[in-house]
Amino acid sequence: MHFSSRQFADIVVATPVGRVDHAGAGQLEQSLAPILAESSTGKGGVILDFAGVDYISSVGLRVLMIAAKQMRGRGARIVVAALQPVVTEIFAISRFDSVLEVFPSVRAAIEKLSAPAFTAYDAAS
Amino acid sequence: MKRIRFWGTRGSLPVSLTAAGVRRKLVATLRGASGRTFGSDHEIDAYLDGLDIAVSGTYGGHSPCVELETGGSDYVLCDLGSGLRPFGQAAIARHGPGSPQTYHIFVSHVHWDHIMGLPFFTPAYIPGNRVCIYGCHPWLESALRRQQENPSFPVDFSYLRANIEFTVLEPGKHYNIAGMNVTAKLQRHAGDSYGYRFEANGRTVVYTTDSEHKLAEMTETNDIVGFFRNSDVVIFDAMYSLAEATTVKEDWGHSSNVVGVELCQLAEVRHLCLFHHEPANDDEAISRVLAETRRLEEITRTGEPMLVTAAYDGMEIEL
Numbered sequence: 373m374h375f376s377s378r379q380f381a382d383i384v385v386a387t388p389v390g391r392v393d394h395a396g397a398g399q400l401e402q403s404l405a406p407i408l409a410e411s412s413t414g415k416g417g418v419i420l421d422f423a424g425v426d427y428i429s430s431v432g433l434r435v436l437m438i439a440a441k442q443m444r445g446r447g448a449r450i451v452v453a454a455l456q457p458v459v460t461e462i463f464a465i466s467r468f469d470s471v472l473e474v475f476p477s478v479r480a481a482i483e484k485l486s487a488p489a490f491t492a493y494d495a496a497s
Numbered sequence: 498m499k500r501i502r503f504w505g506t507r508g509s510l511p512v513s514l515t516a517a518g519v520r521r522k523l524v525a526t527l528r529g530a531s532g533r534t535f536g537s538d539h540e541i542d543a544y545l546d547g548l549d550i551a552v553s554g555t556y557g558g559h560s561p562c563v564e565l566e567t568g569g570s571d572y573v574l575c576d577l578g579s580g581l582r583p584f585g586q587a588a589i590a591r592h593g594p595g596s597p598q599t600y601h602i603f604v605s606h607v608h609w610d611h612i613m614g615l616p617f618f619t620p621a622y623i624p625g626n627r628v629c630i631y632g633c634h635p636w637l638e639s640a641l642r643r644q645q646e647n648p649s650f651p652v653d654f655s656y657l658r659a660n661i662e663f664t665v666l667e668p669g670k671h672y673n674i675a676g677m678n679v680t681a682k683l684q685r686h687a688g689d690s691y692g693y694r695f696e697a698n699g700r701t702v703v704y705t706t707d708s709e710h711k712l713a714e715m716t717e718t719n720d721i722v723g724f725f726r727n728s729d730v731v732i733f734d735a736m737y738s739l740a741e742a743t744t745v746k747e748d749w750g751h752s753s754n755v756v757g758v759e760l761c762q763l764a765e766v767r768h769l770c771l772f773h774h775e776p777a778n779d780d781e782a783i784s785r786v787l788a789e790t791r792r793l794e795e796i797t798r799t800g801e802p803m804l805v806t807a808a809y810d811g812m813e814i815e816l
Contacts, residue, residue, distance in 0.1 A: 394715060427797065430739055430756050431712050437743045458796050465789040466755045467740035 374424075375403040380496065382416030383482055383489035389424030392432035401435045408442050408450075416489075417449035419481045428459055433468050440472060449473070453481040498677070498700040498816050500566040501730060501770075505559030505580020506808040508706075508736045508751070508773035509610050512558035518779060525552045550809060551780035557810025559583070560610040561706060561773065563732060565695060571599040571675045575693065575704045575732075577630075577641075580810060581614025589619055597625035601675045604632035605706055606690035607640035616645050616652060626659035631666055631674070633681050633691040638663040666691075682724050684708035686750035694724055700816045701727065703766075706734040706773045709742065710752045710760060718760075725764035729816055732808065733757040735771040735786070754790040761803060762794070768804040769794070770814065783807055 373396035374389040384407050388400050407418060420436070422428075436452070443450045451473040455463060463469040475481035479497075483490045505511075529548065535541045545553045562580030565573040572588065574581070592598060600620065605611055620626045630637065645654040666672060668681045668691060677697040684690045685708060692705035703725055712718045725731050736751040754771055761769045771790060774783050787807040794805050806814075 394712070394718070429712075430753070430759055433739060434711070434713065434743055437740075461792065461796055462755075465793050466753070467738035471740045471744055 373399045375399065377403075377407060378496075380482065380490075380492040381486060381488035383419060383486050383493075384417075385419045385421055385478055385482070385493075387421040387424065390426070392425055392428040392435075394429060394431050397429065397432040397435050400432060401438075404435070404439055408439055417443065417451065417485050419475075419478055419485065420450065420452045421454055421478050422452055422456070422459060423454040423478075425459055426456055428462055430466070433462075433466055436468070436472060449485060451475060451481050451485065453478045498565055498695065498697045498702060499568045500816060501702060501732070501814040502564040502566060503562075503580070503808045503810060503812045504564060504584040505562035505576075505578040505614070506556060506772055506774060506810055506812075507558050507560050507610075507776055508734070509560070510776045511560050511579045511610075511613075512776045514555050514558070514780075518555075522552055522555075522780075549784050551784040554809070555780050556774060556783050556807065558776075559810050560613060561605075562614060563704060563808075565677075565702060567676055567697060569676050571601055573675050573677070573695075574600065574602045576605055576611045576706070577602060577613070577615045577618070578611050579614045579617070582617040582619075583810075585618045585620050594619075594623055595625075597623075597627070599627040599629065601629045602631065603679070603681075603693050603704070604630060604634075604637060605684075605692070605704070606686060606688060607632070607634060607637060608688070608690075608707065609644075611707070612641055612644060615641055616650050621657045621659045621661065624658040628657075628659050628661045629664065629674075630661065631664045631679075633666050633668055633683070634689065635665055637665060680724075682721075685711070690750070692724065694728070700729050702816070703728045703731045705731065707750055708734050708752060709748070709750045710756050712756060712759065718763075721760055722764045725760060725766055728764065728766045730768040730770055730814055731757075731761050731764075731766045732770045732772045733761070734773040735790070736773050736775045738786075754786055755793060758790060758793050758797065758803075758805070762797065762799070765800060766803060767801075768806070768814070771805070771807040774807070 377386045453475040559580035560578030561576040562578045563575040642654040672679045680694045681691045690707040735754040739753040739755040
């Protein structure tokens with residue numbers, strides 16, 4: 373699994389690519405750790421761009437849930453965007469689509485989360 | 498081993514079909530039959546056989562009790578839930594009360610839903626019968642005696658006149674019982690629970706209920722996969738959704754259909770049987786979970802297809 377991230381004002385767009393299986397989940401957890409630690413209290417958030425993720429296991433979903441709990445504890449948000457069809461089904465079957473916010477695209481997510489970030493995202497696009 | 502027969506498949510608490518539930522089934526059945534004509538009972542049966550069990554039947558409501566038909570003369574069961582009562586009635590109807598039988602019963606743990614059937618197990622009251630109860634908890638016998646003590650139950654354990662024997666097994670050790678190779682495994686559950694792997698005549702069945710598989714540690718996951726490895730059937734605790742098991746019901750000691758598929762695929766299991774159904778789920782909800790689990794198996798498959806079923810009271814699996 374590959375991982376990269378971009379900052380738009382108070383929002384980080386994190387982009388894992390590949391399979392988030394047991395090994396990938398560990399990599400995702402490690403990659404997210406500094407981003408979650410740096411996210412400021414009470415504002416902003418993290419958008420996980422899942423356009424390049426073609427599978428996520430229960431361990432990967434658990435990593436997302438732990439990250440969401442950590443963010444919510446500080447009044448910040450973490451959402452998921454641009455799921456591939458198979459991953460969309462996995463989210464539905466596991467009921468994770470009812471405990472994590474899911475958006476059809478990164479643009480839709482960033483528009484919902486932060487006006488300054490949306491402006492910065494549009495300017496960069 | 499020849500066959501698995503389910504006498505109780507519900508988790509935590511027995512449930513019964515409600516009048517409203519029966520009516521919903523009747524409405525759906527009649528709607529489906531609209532415009533059809535049936536010339537015989539055979540045609541009616543054929544129509545009903547084509548319907549989902551949520552419409553034409555029910556998953557049932559007895560708490561865990563599963564029979565393994567070994568081909569030998571002794572009976573083998575997993576757990577003493579409320580399903581033990583109809584099993585006992587069926588055994589007496591088959592042999593008559595005057596024909597002594599031997600029953601081997603493996604207990605996952607002594608939470609109420611897994612032992613509540615024993616006071617209603619008629620063969621245990623009949624002298625001459627032999628009831629061999631196996632488990633890994635040292636307090637197995639005392640827990641079963643205690644549930645029949647005053648004021649919890651009016652008939653004391655001492656009234657059970659069959660020859661009742663208790664054997665505490667050691668997890669990880671191989672035992673030869675009733676012609677089967679039996680191995681127990683410690684599972685994550687409040688007060689611990691134990692899964693059982695049964696091997697005989699080239700067939701393997703794993704009974705793993707009341708077990709929370711988190712899969713967070715690779716070593717633990719590999720250990721479980723090894724326990725399931727190449728089984729013909731894994732009877733799996735799929736009580737919660739993964740989201741529930743990861744959030745509000747984390748550490749409640751139960752697993753999900755998603756984790757069941759992952760573990761069984763890794764272990765190259767041939768048949769995953771969803772078990773220990775959530776009592777809050779009606780038949781439609783269980784059928785929906787079954788359909789979704791089959792779909793998950795399909796979209797995540799990397800090897801041979803795996804059969805996925807949801808256990809119901811009365812279901813039989815040929816081995």
